[in-house]
Every structure is written in structure tokens, then in C-alpha cells.
Amino acid sequence: MSEPRTLLAIDHVSKNFGRVTAVDGISLDIRENEFFALLGPSGCGKTTLLRMLAGFETPSDGRILLDGKDIARTPPNKRPVNLMFQSYALFPHMSVRANVSYGLEMERLPAKEIRSRVDAILATTELVPFADRKPEQLSGGQKQRVALARALVKRPRLLLLDEPLAALDKKLRGAMQLELKRLQHEVGITFVIVTHDQEESLVMADRMAVLKDGRLLQCDTPHAVYEHPADRFVADFIGVMNFIPGKASADGVVAVNGALVAGKVPAALSSGAGAVASVRPERIRLFPSVETANRTTGAVEALAYHGLDLQLHVRTPLSPKPFLVRVTADAADRRPVSSGDQVELGWDAADVRIFAE
Amino acid sequence: MAPALVWLTALMVVPCALVLALAFFRRGIYGGIDYTFTLENFGLVFDPLYAGIFLESARIAGTATLIAVVIGYAAAYAISAAPRRWQPVFLFFAVLPFWSNYLIRTYAWIVLLNREGLITQLLRWLGYTGEPPSMLYTEGAVIAGLVYNYLPFVILACYAPLSRLNPELAEASRDLGASAATTFRRVILPLTVPGIAAGAVFVFVLSIGNFVTPALLGGGRFQMIGNLVYDQFLTANDWPFGAALAMALIAIMLLVLMAQALAADRAAGRAAQAGGGTDG
Numbered sequence: 120m121s122e123p124r125t126l127l128a129i130d131h132v133s134k135n136f137g138r139v140t141a142v143d144g145i146s147l148d149i150r151e152n153e154f155f156a157l158l159g160p161s162g163c164g165k166t167t168l169l170r171m172l173a174g175f176e177t178p179s180d181g182r183i184l185l186d187g188k189d190i191a192r193t194p195p196n197k198r199p200v201n202l203m204f205q206s207y208a209l210f211p212h213m214s215v216r217a218n219v220s221y222g223l224e225m226e227r228l229p230a231k232e233i234r235s236r237v238d239a240i241l242a243t244t245e246l247v248p249f250a251d252r253k254p255e256q257l258s259g260g261q262k263q264r265v266a267l268a269r270a271l272v273k274r275p276r277l278l279l280l281d282e283p284l285a286a287l288d289k290k291l292r293g294a295m296q297l298e299l300k301r302l303q304h305e306v307g308i309t310f311v312i313v314t315h316d317q318e319e320s321l322v323m324a325d326r327m328a329v330l331k332d333g334r335l336l337q338c339d340t341p342h343a344v345y346e347h348p349a350d351r352f353v354a355d356f357i358g359v360m361n362f363i364p365g366k367a368s369a370d371g372v373v374a375v376n377g378a379l380v381a382g383k384v385p386a387a388l389s390s391g392a393g394a395v396a397s398v399r400p401e402r403i404r405l406f407p408s409v410e411t412a413n414r415t416t417g418a419v420e421a422l423a424y425h426g427l428d429l430q431l432h433v434r435t436p437l438s439p440k441p442f443l444v445r446v447t448a449d450a451a452d453r454r455p456v457s458s459g460d461q462v463e464l465g466w467d468a469a470d471v472r473i474f475a476e
Numbered sequence: 477m478a479p480a481l482v483w484l485t486a487l488m489v490v491p492c493a494l495v496l497a498l499a500f501f502r503r504g505i506y507g508g509i510d511y512t513f514t515l516e517n518f519g520l521v522f523d524p525l526y527a528g529i530f531l532e533s534a535r536i537a538g539t540a541t542l543i544a545v546v547i548g549y550a551a552a553y554a555i556s557a558a559p560r561r562w563q564p565v566f567l568f569f570a571v572l573p574f575w576s577n578y579l580i581r582t583y584a585w586i587v588l589l590n591r592e593g594l595i596t597q598l599l600r601w602l603g604y605t606g607e608p609p610s611m612l613y614t615e616g617a618v619i620a621g622l623v624y625n626y627l628p629f630v631i632l633a634c635y636a637p638l639s640r641l642n643p644e645l646a647e648a649s650r651d652l653g654a655s656a657a658t659t660f661r662r663v664i665l666p667l668t669v670p671g672i673a674a675g676a677v678f679v680f681v682l683s684i685g686n687f688v689t690p691a692l693l694g695g696g697r698f699q700m701i702g703n704l705v706y707d708q709f710l711t712a713n714d715w716p717f718g719a720a721l722a723m724a725l726i727a728i729m730l731l732v733l734m735a736q737a738l739a740a741d742r743a744a745g746r747a748a749q750a751g752g753g754t755d756g
Binding site: 175 | 651
């Protein structure tokens with residue numbers, strides 16, 4: 120497979136508002152036909168970055184190259200980029216059809232072509248029965264589809280989506296995650312989604328960038344970010360992680376109780392330095408039947424039943440915080456545990472990630 | 477509720493009923509009222525001479541309304557585009573003249589527009605040596621006076637919908653390829669029409685019945701219905717005809733207000749209907 124083509128290159132882009140630096144020297148490549156997620160806590164600069172891609176903000180520094188051409192100073196109505204707003208920003212005085220046609224009318228296309236393209240996108244987004252309704256007559260999910268249709272009908276090189284699922288309830292959100300992914304595949308347009316929901320980016324994105332305080336922490340596939348987080352913040356922000364604080368040694372981290380948590384120590388970490396070992400809840404085995412490099416015992420403090428799995432809080436001598444352990448329903452049935460039970464936990468050295476404290 | 481009703485009856489319904497009743501009687505020979513029933517007064521309202529004054533008043537009020545709406549909308553737009561914390565300050569200054577007396581404000585215009593007034597002095601200071609321009613006692617002076625006095629209403633009426641407008645709507649329009657001008661024409665203007673309509677009706681209704689401004693700034697040469705009613709009561713001593721004219725004026729105002737209420741109601745009805753139909 121050949122190397123995928125870069126569609127958009129964000130090149131050392133910074134944005135200052137007065138003395139506040141919202142985006143601090145971010146460089147990113149977004150590839151053709153990719154579903155890309157910008158992820159971070161609120162205030163991390165992801166929305167400012169998105170607004171710079173759409174043309175509503177001008178970078179204080181750096182370049183934004185679309186197909187190799189710098190568009191950093193091109194006004195929003197002159198770039199082949201469309202934004203789906205978090206509030207959807209549907210025109211309340213226009214019908215669904217008029218909302219969707221608006222962008223094509225601005226391109227002064229022949230009425231016949233506008234009609235056929237709008238009909239096609241309304242069919243794709245399953246909005247045909249609602250074409251003559253006003254936005255206020257639509258449910259949240261329908262409004263979201265209109266906003267999407269209105270942006271997609273322009274056939275942009277790049278579609279930006281600002282927290283597209285934030286306004287929907289949880290069940291609908293799950294369905295729309297897959298729907299968005301299907302649509303992106305169908306229309307063959309590069310999607311850049313901004314979200315604060317790590318689960319959303321794990322599910323939808325081909326690649327994701329994790330931002331914090333205006334800086335890029337990590338940019339990789341969801342799998343790589345989840346399994347090999349770049350630092351402690353990313354490890355904590357993405358998914359759930361058990362942290363064991365201690366001191367670095369040659370073979371791992373020496374926990375507060377003196378026990379060694381075996382794992383690969385990063386080269387930059389010198390022996391004796393403050394370090395933290397971490398392991399995902401699903402990598403911890405309850406009553407391990409095979410030999411594992413790391414082993415501890417503890418008392419079950421709390422149980423949470425989630426249908427698919429059982430989550431245990433286990434108090435161990437390794438760390439001040441209880442361990443979170445996920446046990447599949449199968450395993451839980453084979454060997455039931457209840458609150459107060461003493462349990463054995465084990466995990467492999469390969470599943471341990473060690474960061475500087 | 478009850479005190480308001482008493483107040484409204486005593487100060488509004490009863491006087492109006494009295495004036496209405498007056499319109500159905502004859503004028504006495506030496507002024508005063510001859511209490512015999514007649515419809516003549518209403519017939520006279522449609523006499524070309526008086527109907528012409530109605531039309532003329534409507535034209536002057538309409539011109540003042542148009543100018544006030546253009547200036548007021550622009551001012552409201554500028555205020556709504558200012559930083560949030562400055563908006564109340566600008567609004568306060570826009571409405572400030574309104575807290576002084578209407579007569580004083582109108583006299584101030586005489587000081588400005590006078591043959592040797594401030595504007596003439598300013599022109600002289602700039603090097604103008606010819607005849608002072610005649611500005612006072614012109615139709616322009618009357619319109620300027622009306623626009624000035626009712627402008628705050630238009631600013632407030634237009635500011636309300638402008639400040640409530642989601643700024644992302646304009647951004648969405650730009651994002652979809654519209655220029656700033658097209659965005660204004662197709663998104664911002666249509667969504668703020670209710671404010672414009674409310675402000676316009678206000679200016680028109682208050683202007684068409686106004687008699688102080690035409691009397692002071694028009695010098696009595698530009699008679700509007702208000703002046704005509706005033707003259708009938710206080711100069712010609714024809715109270716019944718004055719009453720008929722006043723009733724005709726009130727009827728015009730009510731028609732304009734009702735048309736606006738109807739339009740606003742239909743807009744609200746559409747919204748309510750929409751609110752009920754969110755499923756499906």
C-alpha cells in the first residue's frame with residue numbers, strides 16, 4: 120500500500136488572544152479520506168484550531184496548507200472547507216430544503232443541478248420526508264442530519280465537525296457515531312471532528328490528536344494512543360488507567376510498599392527518579408491461572424455490574440488508590456466474588472506502561 | 477386588576493367615548509355645540525381638502541419612519557456588534573435624550589436650524605459667506621424633528637432581535653460561501669424583521685398624530701392632522717368636526733397597530749405549531 124496523501128498540513132500554527140496562547144505551535148498532517156479527531160479537555164485549543172481551519176480565526180503564526188496551498192488568510196466563504204457547528208446553526212426561517220440549497224446557491228449553480236444534488240444528499244441523510252419542515256419542527260437527531268447535509272452537499276475537500284454529537288442523548292449518540300462513519304465512507308470526504316469525548320474519538324477516528332493547553336501531546340491511531348500513550352496525561356485522559364506511583368529502577372517501578380512492578384522503563388527515566396507504572400483494568404487477571412510477572416492481593420471494596428462486564432475496586436498494598444479491575448461476565452460467573460473477598464490479581468510486564476511522575 | 481380597570485375606564489374609555497359622542501352633533505352658530513344628531517362631520521372628513529391633509533400626514537410620517545428605521549437599525553446593529561460589556565452603555569446613550577422633555581428637545585432643533593442658528597454659524601466658521609440656508613420651517617425640519625424624537629424606540633426595538641441572534645448563523649452563512657452582504661440580506665435581515673416592524677409602527681403611529689413638531693419646526697405651514705384637530709378645537713371652535721377628525725386619526729392608528737399585531741400573532745402561531753410537531 121502506498122503512503123496516503125496529505126490533504127491538510129498544519130505547520131507550526133499558533134494563536135494568541137491578547138496574552139493568552141490558545142494554540143501553541145501545533146503541527147499536524149491530515150490525510151486524504153481520513154476520519155481525524157482532535158481530542159482534548161475544554162480549553163485545550165481544539166476549537167480555536169478548528170475555527171482557524173474554517174477561516175473564522177487567523178493564525179498568529181504558522182501556515183495551514185490545503186493541497187499544498189496556504190489558506191491561513193483565505194476568508195471562510197472562499198475555502199473548500201465546511202464546518203458543521205456544534206449548535207448546528209440551521210437558518211430558522213428556511214425549510215430543510217432551503218437550508219441545504221443555500222450553499223449551492225452561493226456557488227451560482229444552475230437550479231437544476233442544485234435540485235438534483237440536494238435531492239441526493241437528502242436521500243443519503245434520510246431527510247426526504249422532512250424537506251419542507253422548518254428546523255424548529257425537527258428533533259435533535261434530525262437537525263444534526265440537516266446540518267451535516269448542508270455541509271456535505273457542498274462537496275468540500277474537508278468537513279469540520281465541532282462536537283457533532285454533544286447535543287444528542289446517549290443512545291442516539293452511539294447510533295450516530297456509526298452513522299457518521301458510514302457517511303464519511305460513502306461520500307469519501309475527509310472529516311475532522313473536534314470532541315472532548317475520548318470514547319467518541321476511539322470509536323470513530325482513523326487517527327487522533329490529543330491536545331492540552333494549546334499543545335499537541337500525541338497524534339496516532341486510536342489503538343496506538345490507547346495502548347502506548349505518550350505521557351501520563353494521555354494515559355489518564357484516554358480510557359481508564361490504574362496508576363502505581365513509586366521510584367524508577369532498572370526493571371520497573373518500586374511501589375510504596377517496596378514491591379517491584381515489572382515493566383519496560385523508558386530510556387529517559389533514570390533509576391531512583393519519581394515514576395508511575397500503569398496498567399489498564401482489562402489487562403489485569405483475577406486469580407490468574409498462569410504465571411504473571413506482576414502479582415498482588417487485595418480486598419474487594421466495591422462491585423459495579425455493567426452487564427457486559429463486572430468492575431471491581433480492589434484495595435492493594437501497591438498504591439493508595441484502589442485498583443479498578445474489569446472481569447468479563449463469563450469469568451465472573453465461573454468464580455463469583457463479592458464485596459470484602461480477598462482476591463489475587465496478576466498482569467504481564469508487557470502490559471505495564473511507565474511514565475515520569 | 478380592578479384598580480387598573482378603573483383607571484383605564486376613567487382616563488381612557490370615558491374621554492374617548494365623550495369625544496366620539498361629540499362627533500355626532502352639530503356645531504353651534506357661535507361655537508359651542510348644538511345637540512342634534514348628524515353624520516355630516518364624518519362626511520366632511522372625506523372632503524378632498526381634509527383627506528388631502530390625511531394623505532400628506534401619512535406621507536410625512538412615512539418618510540420619517542423610513543429614515544428612522546434605516547438610522548435606528550444601523551445604530552442597533554453597531555451596538556449589538558460591540559463588545560458585550562459596552563452594549564448597555566451605548567444603549568443608555570442612545571436612549572438618553574428621551575429622558576428630557578419633548579418640547580425642550582424640539583426647541584433645541586430651532587436653535588440648530590435657525591437662520592442664524594448653530595448650523596449657519598458652523599458654515600460661516602468654515603468660510604461660507606452666502607445667504608444663510610433656510611432650514612427651519614421646512615418639511616425637512618419637521619421630518620428631522622420626528623426622526624430625532626422617535627429614534628430611540630427604533631434602536632431599542634431593533635436591538636432586541638439583533639442581540640438575540642446566534643452569531644453562528646452569520647458564520648454558517650459565510651462558511652457556506654456567502655459574502656458579508658449576502659449574509660446580511662438573506663440571514664440577518666429576515667430574522668430581525670419583527671424588530672423593524674415594531675419600531676416602524678411605533679414611529680409611524682406617533683408621527684402621524686404629532687402636532688407639536690409640525691407646529692414648532694414646520695412653522696404652521698405644514699399642516700398635519702394633529703394641527704388640524706388642534707385648530708378645530710382651539711381656533712375654529714368646531715368641536716364636533718375636531719372630534720370626527722380625531723376619531724378618524726385614532727381609526728388609522730388602530731388599523732396600523734392591528735395589522736402589526738396580526739402579523740406578529742401569525743409569526744408566533746407558526747412557532748407554537750412548530751413546537752408541537754417535533755416528533756416523527
